[in-house]
Amino acid sequence: MSTPTPSDGPTPSRRYGVAVGVGALMVVAAIICFFLPFGGTFGALIILLAVVYAFGASTGMDPFANARTTLEHLRVAASTATGVVPQESWQPAPPPPATPPPPATPPPPATPPPPVAAALPPAPPQAPPPMAPPPPPPPNHWSNGAAPGVPQQRSGPQQRSGRKLLWSLVAIAVVAVVAVATVAVVLVTRNTDNDDTGTVALPADILQSAYPDVPTRTFAVMSDEVGTSGTFRRPNYAIGGEESTGYLKSDKYAITGIAGGLIAINPATGEVAWIQDSAGVSGCSDVFDDQTIACATENGLVLLSAETGDVTRQLPGSEYTRMQKFGDKYAYARTDYGSAAVSLGTLDDPEAYWHREMPIAGGTRNELVVSDDIILWRDLSATGGWAMAYNEAGDELNPDPRNFGALMGNGWFVASGAPGGAVYNSAGEQLYDGIMHAAQPEMYAPAPGIEIAFTGGEVVDPSTGRELWNFADGELPPTDGLHAEVRGVVGSVVLANTFPRGGLLAVDARTGATMWKIPDGVSSYALTTDGQRVMGMDEYGTVTAYDVATGSVAWTVDAGDLGYYPKLFVVGPHLVAVGSDAMVGFTGSGEPAVLYDSEAASTETAAAQSDGKVTKCGSAPRVVPENFRATDGALVVRLKFTATCDGGDIVSNSGYRVTIRDQASLIASAQFNLGGSSVLALPRDGGSVARDFVFPAGTFWRLPASLSGGGGSNTSVSGGNQTVECTSEGSDTVSTGQEVSPSSSGGGGQLSGVPAAGGGVTADPARNALDALRAQANADRPLVQRDLAERWLAQISAKQVRTPPMVAVDIDDTTMVAWTPEEILRQHLALRSRYPEVRLVYSNEWSTFDLRDWWITVAQPNVADAVSANAWCDSAALAPNQCFAKLISNTRGSEGTTVYRR
Incomplete structure (x- = not known):
């Protein structure tokens, strides 16, 4: 075996390699620094060190006289920048004691070194003989090879300490990277805890994903298709008088009840995760500790695994x-x-x-x-x-x-x-x-700094009981009152019901100022939110999202026929609807949800409108209906305007006529004043502006239930294959070339229309009315066949089109009316607005009517017999000859299907 020889330091190739490697590490550290708020100076320092080191290491010089001092400087820099005390492992080695401790055992004798002449260099070290053990270290040896207080004898020229220098510099580079990484971690943590946007995480039972547009349906599960008997049921601990459907709060599964147990469904796929029907469960708690459910059974309380549904403990x-x-x-x-x-x-x-x-x-x-x-x-x-x-x-x-x-x-x-x-x-x-x-309220997700409580009409500071504000006089009908129900707090907005008409009122939580209100037509079932929109669902399974800031309809989607007592709830980022017969899930955009705050929104809007002014475009804008909603005897249509020029557009006319139709017939037509504050300034580069256009009675012929996708819902439906025609029939209020700041994309109040001038699309009102009656009866027929046939209903009106028109009293049993097609439609739409359970049938399509060509309005009181149907007429205060019990069927004749009131 050859005897190793002492090295004079790294070879040039190794020196260059280590120089490049260590320099690269330092450059990476510098790059990290440049992404930090104060990291420019720190990064420049590291790059300078890297350049110096690369030059020195490549020439064999020692550019750092004291690696330990440099390491300490880096430690102090990192500590000062972050405010974090480094771990003990970052500290330099402590100084050695003044006197070394005595050795535990005497060391073997060593030959003292020969005397060294002052003018002569020291002799080179001797290599050990082959196969011989190395010589023992000197007593109380230290990492630098010399006892403290004893002058260190050099073993050769300075360049021979290159190996030690390289390891010191490697340590310096590594410590630099670690220090910078620590700065980054601390800053990221600080920035996360102190978000500059002022946003906060939403509560766990609020949607964790944003739903700005119509959501995607992810699954639909029918109660009779998942191996259970009967229908979906209320899974919660029993409370007498509560509705018979519901859900357990969970951040992973959609959990509802079945006969004698529970079922859990994966909201991302619709797959059944587990079914528990063997323990005799009668009611349960929500999921706690992310893994456990407590349930009541005939034998006492048990614990279930929220992951498998198995009983884990009695x-x-x-x-x-x-x-x-x-x-x-x-x-x-x-x-x-x-x-x-x-x-x-x-x-x-x-x-x-x-x-x-x-x-x-x-x-x-x-x-x-x-x-x-x-x-x-x-x-x-x-x-x-x-x-x-x-x-x-x-x-x-x-x-x-x-x-x-x-x-x-x-x-x-x-x-x-x-x-x-x-x-x-x-x-x-x-x-x-x-x-x-x-x-x-259960839906409680306030913005930062908002802490409020509710009384029978006042909003108070919960820490003092001091009244903060009250609802303005006249905002709520006298019979409604806030005591009816506060629906929720979303960001800086308080939402309250306006019973008994099913309306919704929004006020600023800080000031009590009214932001918007919807007179009626809002679901009375539980609401949920993604922080920017509030979602509700009606009894027909139509989910409607309202913009928290403006009250305008952001979107609607049909969950389908869910059965009785439909509920809307959330599972993490998923929106889920459940009723007695079905469960349906939806997924949003995937973007994180953010709470609405009026203060932050005002600042953003002002900044957005400070530039990007637009002028009139040479071509008409593209107009698309997003939503149709029936409310307070009117048809409200959400229209989205998009400029067809890259530079934006301005829609400004005092007589702007909007006509909407589909393949079946005319839907609505009215004139709107788009002047002054109602001007629509459409943003550049494809931006859009959406507004609610209100068509009052006499300017619309169809309700949402008669439109494609209406699904029988009287309240709202998304836009689909309808066409919109817009014409300017008044005077322009903004001149060509005049610049206007873009309108907010979804803000602004409603625009109310008036009947359009004669001619044009409404030149044949009788034909328009007959087409609308036909479309409405066609839309109602599937629902009547499925839910109302063979049941007792309340017949409210029966009218026939004749020439000349028949003359008879109106629903008030006093006013005489000549019943033209327009009047028949007017009455039906008014009754439909007054009683949401109203439907239209055509006598030719049902065997229990003997007379032909009659348009018959019926109400669905959901009763079991004729006596109860007539009792509904009594409660509605309708005259005996105007309202009575009627059974509709196609399996029997008319005999015995009418019971008049006396």
Whole structure:
């Protein structure tokens, strides 16, 4: 074996290779720096070090006299830039002790080095003999080869320390990369926690994905196609009087009830994840800890796996019927005929921490609710209700359990039945009183800095009870009142119902100023949101999204026939609709959802409109109907205008006529004043502007239910194969060449039309009306055949087209009318607006009518017999000769299918 010889340092090729490698690492570190807010200077420093090192290393010189000092400088720079104290592993080696400790064992004798003459260089080191062990290190050896305090003897010329230099520089480069990476991580973390946009994450039960356009249907599952018996049912803990469908909150699966159990469906694919029908489940909690569901059975409470549906544990204490997760503990509750009890415990012992019981009648509408630090066990019955409220220590918070109780949005307890109302925190301290509170709405996703609570008409600061604002007088009908229901808080917008007409009112949460209102036609079922739009669904499965900022319809989509009691809910980024017969899922854009905030929106709008002014285009804009909506006796059409010139366009005419039709017949035609603040300035480069055009009675002939895709819904339907014709019949209000800032894409108020001048598309009103009647009856026929045939209905009107027209009283049983096709259509549309359950049938198409060519308006009171149908007529206060019971069928004659009122 050859004897190794001492090296004079790296060879040129190795030196160049290491120089390139270390230099590359330093350049990467510099590039990372340049992406940081303050990294320009730091990156330039690293590049300078890389250049110096590359030059020095390639020539064999030592450009860094003290690698440790340089490393320390880098450490201090990284610490100063980030404000983060480096880990101990980044510190330079501590200084050695002044006196080395004595060795544990005596070292072997060593030959002292020969004396060295001052003028002579030291002798070169001796290589060990072949196959011999290396000589032992000197006593108390240190990493630099010399004992502290002893002058180090050089072993040769300076260039021979190249290997040590290379390793030092490699360490420097690596530390530089690590330091810069640490800066990047800290800054990313800081920027995430302090988002410059002011946006915040939405609550888990709000859509986590944006839905700006019509969503994509991802699945449809019928209840009779998934191996279950019967229909989908309410899976939640039973509350007397609640509707018979529902869902469990989960961020992974769409979970609903079936006979004796639960079914979970993957919302991304529609595949059945699991079915639990063997445990006899009667009601369950929402998913907690991302993996567990607590359910009531005949044998007591059990835990299910949210991933598989399997029973994972039988809980002790068979008398308890409710359980909710409460921090790291569990709240239990029960009632019987003479008492109500609530306890806090573990999975092994429901009463491990405490148990409270009171002699109170159990009631039929029991609910266990928890916040972060309060447990509320209550009965919601209108008469005989009660509330038991406790903190984690078991201290009673409700001075009189017979007071109604609710939890506010910040978790405080409200004893609403106490004189004047009283608010308590979890310590049992009464904070303030004198007002009557309402529970915070389920859809509660406020913008940063907004914290509000609701009373029977006021909005208050929950920390002080001080009134912040109230609804303006006259905004809500006298019989409606905010106490009817606050639907939700979305960003900086409060949404409230306007019962009994099914309207929706939006106000600014900070000021109470009215933003917009929809008089009627909004679903009374639960709403949900993606932060910018609020979605609701009617009884026919039509999902409508309203822009939170303007109230305009963003889109509609048909979920189809879901059966009874349809509900709309979310599973992470997925929108899901469920009813007794079906479950349907939708997917949005995939972009993250962001809460609407009026303050931020105002700033963005002003910035967007500060430039990009447009002028009139030489060609007409492209106009597309996005949505049709019937509300308050009018037809509202959402029209989107897009300029056909790259430089944008301006639509400005005092008599702008809009006519809409489809292949069947004319839909609507009216004139609109697009002058002043109603001018439409269409953005450059294909940008669009959408507005709601309101066609009042007499200017429309068709309702959404008669349009393609209407699905029987009276309320709304998306635009489809309709055509829009626009003509300017008034005077222009903006001259050619005049510049105007672009209109906001979806803002602005509604534009109300007036009847157009005679001639043109409305020259034959009788033909237009007959076509509309035919289209409406055709649209209603499938629904009547499926849901109303062989059932008792209320017949409200029957009219025949004659020449000359028949003369008879109107629905008020007083006004005499000559019943032309236009009048027959007018009456039917008015009845349809007044009673959403109204449908139109043509007598020739049903065997229970003896007379031909009659247009008959019927209402669907959803009753079992003729007596009940006539009772509906009584409740509607319609005259006996105007409303009576009628059975529609094609399997029998007319005999016995009409029962008049007396």
